Amino acid sequence: MAALVTLRSPIAAVGREVLDFVRLLGRMFLFFLQGFALIFQPPFQFDKIRQQIYFIGMKSVFVICLTAAFTGLVLGLQGYYALVKYGSTAALGSAVALSLVREMGPVLTAIMVIARAGSSMAAEIGIMRVSEQIDALETMDINPMRFLISPRIAAALICFPLLTALFDVVGLYGGYLSGSVLLGLNPTFYFARAQSSVEMSDILGGFAKSLVFAMVVLTVCCFQGYYTHTRAEYGAKGVSMSTTRAVVISCVLVLVTDYVLTTFLL
Amino acid sequence: MADLPLIQLQDVVKSLGVQRVLDGVSLSLYRGQITAIIGKSGSGKSVLLKHIIGLIEPDGGEILFDGKPRSSMDAAERSAVKRKFSYVFQDTALFDFLNVFENIALPLTERHVLSKAEVAERVRAKLSQLDLHDVETKYPSQLSGGMKKRVALARALVTEPEIVLFDEPTTGLDPIRKNAVHSMILDYQRRFGFTGVVVSHEIPEIFFVAQRVAMIDEGRILIEGTPDEVQSSSSREVRNFIEGLETPRDELTGIDSAAIGQTRLLQEMGRLQRFRIPFSIVLLAVEALDGADRIVGHMAGQALFKAFAGHVTHNTYITDTCFRHAINKIIVVLPDTGEAQARHFCGKLARTLRSHIAQTTGDTFKGFGFTVNAGVAQAKIDSSLPELISEADQSKTVLFISREDS
Known part of the structure; x- marks a missing residue:
């Protein structure tokens, strides 16, 4: 019996963890729904949404361009050496374009925004929580969900597709740089193949992914910050925990949802 | 007291984690009076204050406003009641991403009742009343502790609230500023006639400010009454607590207490x-x-x-x-x-x-x-x-x- 208990307990522990995580997902989804619904409660918070678009979108442009350029470069390089074995380097354009539009664009954009904006959002909201600023909003009869979370969700839903599109374009030119300029592939071929292989459904798929990632990233990061006070750790420790968990959970969830979405989209 | 209490707490019970912080608190707060809540650190004073405004929901018991229990109110009524309140936080809780002007204006702008010009006018009036002219565009992190307290006070009073809750408004201030805050609370209360609740450690000064005093200990109200009644109480706990904090000399003036x-x-x-x-x-x-x-x-x-x-x-x-x-x-x-x-x-x-x-x-x-x-x-x-x-x-x-x- 005792042996059975020791055998069972790690399994039970794993089970508990999984159940907790599923419960957390449920709570986060409700959190998102609430925040999303409050976007449409008049009077609209145009000003706050504009500020968040600047913070999430505009300030990410440089980082996105940089990552996109190098992603494109490496895709062109790897793609070229893989394709050259089969003598079909002409297909490089379509290989780079498709992997960017379908996968790399939405996923890497999401990851970069997590690193840049998501972590700071979790920290910012977490600090507001521990210094009682969120309580202060409540005492003024200001709904903190509407005041803090809704504008961020709205801004992310606007920014993610645009940043993804930017990533795709810059990445495509990165591929051109390594494939055509450095390795001597015919640039006309490269762009012609890229254009002919990418269909509208691919672009829409990437677009859908970026919207879902926006929702996932924002929800996780805001949720982790917003509930900083419910952690076992207090104060600065709690905020650092929130930030870490925001980044880890949103990265994992982005990759998981990417896989799930891809199976549906293909 | 003939008239109905404005706020009434009935057997409020609250546990945080395993600790029972409030263990059946009953307290009446009357219109136009300042009630001081005194008690040892960690005796549940702040938690009690947060119950009054509704930041924390009680596990048991009831809180009534004008005789109406909060649990029976719908969202609109709760929100209407909440708008009558202001809360001055112990650590000011100023919004660090907004400057002083925006901080004070926020409760007004978010209510969308007043025009921009009216909001600015009201904020400026409060700023000048509290002598905060030159700090309008500064951020809370650039201000001294005493100044932050004043900004927090301005933010609380800008909505012209009926009820103001103060969570240790004078902690960490020097005797002159401490007495200035007390006299400010009294002065504002006389002029605007709000109902005040002050959580405080400042004994005996708080007895000069409050019309009623309630002492909380181990989650219960130990004694409630006028400052004289509390000071002349024969209860051993009350005496020990008050005498423990009382100094023979007045902190500000150096004369006898x-x-x-x-x-x-x-x-x-x-x-x-x-x-x-x-x-x-x-x-x-x-x-x-x-x-x-x-x-x-x-x-x-x-x-x-x-x-x-x-x-x-x-x-x-x-x-x-x-x-x-x-x-x-x-x-x-x-x-x-x-x-x-x-x-x-x-x-x-x-x-x-x-x-x-x-x-x-x-x-x-x-x-x-x-x-x-x-x-x-x-x-x-x-x-x-x-x-x-x-x-x-x-x-x-x-x-x-x-x-x-x-």
Whole structure:
């Protein structure tokens, strides 16, 4: 019996963890729904949404361009050496374009925004929580969900597709740089193949992914910050925990949802 | 108390984690009064305050507003009730991403009732009342602790609330600022007539501010009543707590505390009754003339009060006792003294004030005017102490007025 208990307990522990995580997902989804619904409660918070678009979108442009350029470069390089074995380097354009539009664009954009904006959002909201600023909003009869979370969700839903599109374009030119300029592939071929292989459904798929990632990233990061006070750790420790968990959970969830979405989209 | 309490807590129970923080708290808060909640650290004072405004929901019990239980209110009613409140947080809880102006304006702009110009006008009015002119565009992290407290106070008062909850408004301030905040609370309360709840450690000063005092211990209300009732309580816990915090000397002025003064009055009364030795009291009240609605007024008032107390003690004999009676009042007990001699004491004091105090405060606080009123009363065998004090209070006449040009 005792042996059975020791055998069972790690399994039970794993089970508990999984159940907790599923419960957390449920709570986060409700959190998102609430925040999303409050976007449409008049009077609209145009000003706050504009500020968040600047913070999430505009300030990410440089980082996105940089990552996109190098992603494109490496895709062109790897793609070229893989394709050259089969003598079909002409297909490089379509290989780079498709992997960017379908996968790399939405996923890497999401990851970069997590690193840049998501972590700071979790920290910012977490600090507001521990210094009682969120309580202060409540005492003024200001709904903190509407005041803090809704504008961020709205801004992310606007920014993610645009940043993804930017990533795709810059990445495509990165591929051109390594494939055509450095390795001597015919640039006309490269762009012609890229254009002919990418269909509208691919672009829409990437677009859908970026919207879902926006929702996932924002929800996780805001949720982790917003509930900083419910952690076992207090104060600065709690905020650092929130930030870490925001980044880890949103990265994992982005990759998981990417896989799930891809199976549906293909 | 004939009228219905504005807020009523009935058997409020709350546990945080395994700890039972509130264990059946019942408390009534009346309209237009300031109620102080005192008690040891960690006795649940702040938690109680958060229950009153609805930041924390009780596990059990009920909170009534104007006789209506909160649990039976719908969202709109709750929101309407909440808008009557303001809350001054212990650590100010100012929004660090907004500057001072935006911080104070936020509760107004988010209500979308006033136009931009009206909001700006109201904020500017509050800023000038609290002497916060030059900090409008600064961020909370650029301000000193005392200034942050004032901004938090301005933010709380800008909505012209009916009920203001203060969570330790004076913790960490020096004696002058502490007394200035207290006199500010009193002054605002007199002018705007809000209902106040102050969580405080400041004993005995808080007794000057509050009309009612409730002491909380281990999640229960130990005693509730007027400051006099609480101070004269015979309960061992209450006595231990109050005496533990009470210092024999008043922190601001250095004169004797009200508790020592009361003891002295009782002794003198005993001597009068037994040996027919007369004694008189002089009640001195310092009142600010103008600038009273500004923080300079409150700060200057307290600095002045401190200086004034010094002059009073200089004019007394070693056998006399002076103690602080209220936030701006001093009582001097003159043993073996009749009324005529007591008046002579007043005359002497007035001369000292004319020669000294005008320059000292006039230089420090420009444009601040004040008046000192004095009332004299000789004790009678058949009158009680409160009667004696109120007789002195009623017979007050002007002793000294500071001149603007000095």
